[in-house]
Amino acid sequence: MEFGIYTLADIGPNPYTGQTISAKERLKEVMAAAKLADESGLQLFGVGEHHRLDYAVSSVPVMLSAIAQQTKNIKLTSTTTVLSTVDPVRLYEDFATLDLLSDGRAEIIAGRGAFIESFPLFGYNLEQYNELFEEHLELWQRLNKEERLSWRGQLRAPLKNAEISPRATTEIPTWIGVGGTPESAMRAGRFGTGLALAILGGNPQYFVPLVEAYKREFIAAGHPKEQYKVAVTAHGYFAEDGQRARDEFYGYYKNYWGYVNKQRGMAFRLDREGFEKMTGPNTALFVGSPDEVIEKILKQHELLGHTRFLAQLDIGGQPFETVAHSIELLATKIMPKVNQYIKA
Numbered sequence: 001m002e003f004g005i006y007t008l009a010d011i012g013p014n015p016y017t018g019q020t021i022s023a024k025e026r027l028k029e030v031m032a033a034a035k036l037a038d039e040s041g042l043q044l045f046g047v048g049e050h051h052r053l054d055y056a057v058s059s060v061p062v063m064l065s066a067i068a069q070q071t072k073n074i075k076l077t078s079t080t081t082v083l084s085t086v087d088p089v090r091l092y093e094d095f096a097t098l099d100l101l102s103d104g105r106a107e108i109i110a111g112r113g114a115f116i117e118s119f120p121l122f123g124y125n126l127e128q129y130n131e132l133f134e135e136h137l138e139l140w141q142r143l144n145k146e147e148r149l150s151w152r153g154q155l156r157a158p159l160k161n162a163e164i165s166p167r168a169t170t171e172i173p174t175w176i177g178v179g180g181t182p183e184s185a186m187r188a189g190r191f192g193t194g195l196a197l198a199i200l201g202g203n204p205q206y207f208v209p210l211v212e213a214y215k216r217e218f219i220a221a222g223h224p225k226e227q228y229k230v231a232v233t234a235h236g237y238f239a240e241d242g243q244r245a246r247d248e249f250y251g252y253y254k255n256y257w258g259y260v261n262k263q264r265g266m267a268f269r270l271d272r273e274g275f276e277k278m279t280g281p282n283t284a285l286f287v288g289s290p291d292e293v294i295e296k297i298l299k300q301h302e303l304l305g306h307t308r309f310l311a312q313l314d315i316g317g318q319p320f321e322t323v324a325h326s327i328e329l330l331a332t333k334i335m336p337k338v339n340q341y342i343k344a
Helices: 023-040 058-068 088-101 118-122 126-145 180-190 204-221 244-264 273-280 290-304 320-343
Strands: 002-007 045-046 075-082 106-111 149-150 159-163 172-179 194-198 231-237 286-288 306-312
Touching: 002 023, 002 075, 002 320, 023 045, 023 058, 023 320, 045 058, 045 306, 058 075, 058 088, 058 231, 075 088, 075 172, 088 106, 088 126, 106 126, 118 126, 126 149, 126 172, 126 180, 172 180, 180 194, 180 204, 194 204, 204 290, 231 244, 231 290, 231 320, 244 273, 244 286, 286 290, 290 320
Parallel strands: 002 045, 002 306, 045 075, 075 106, 106 172, 172 194, 194 231, 231 286, 231 306
Antiparallel strands: 149 159
């Protein structure tokens, strides 16, 4: 199983100090986390896209290109690219450039996004939410394979014998991020991309039908079996002692969902009892000791058959020191044992 971390580079107050760092400082933290993940032997680092003042990254390929110059081996992916509101030609050119700069380490996870600010910002019609995603994905797949192409859709100007440059070292690996809708899972199967499940809470059993739907569509479309791949992305916080991890993370987690849901105009309350239930052994919140986290990953592997695990570790205004400790435990304690069990 491949292991990695990802960030949305949210800028929120530290719940214990009340201090909020600047966007410049946040970007430095992201760079430091990527470098540490690479040096620790993790296989993947992801950066998400937002267009708000309370997030530090809006241009993912620019951020990943900077990270590429500070790392050597780690794969670099978007988590996610809001595909409905980006021109696929521009997207391919940007990620092909990243791929060349990083010696073939670029990937993309495409999604529809949890926020909608990019639609008015870039002049897209929110009523065409699904149609835009479908058409842009179809064009992206063509661009990823063909250096010169003609294409006509419904929502974008046509291409006539267009030269697409530069070309990536190989086809850029593509995944579709799915938060819980069967239609999105089926789309990933139909298009032959990887399936990246955002399992941020609740019972992982809920996602089994999504994997089954993905597999059915994938097989029906006749895609090569080596393209079939499932990833799990989740929130996490690791400490040597499980109770210590829960004690330390509760304030950050409550804080994170408090300001995220405030952005959405939603009230949010999380008491300690509810939090403890959310971190239980049969849930999807990866908070605890390495052994507790290993057990959860293996349980999900039995359910979902995933071959990639990505943890979002830096939420809720945490100082970088706590994030760095979780990265080190993921790389040195969790990843080796999980792969040892899977191989056995």
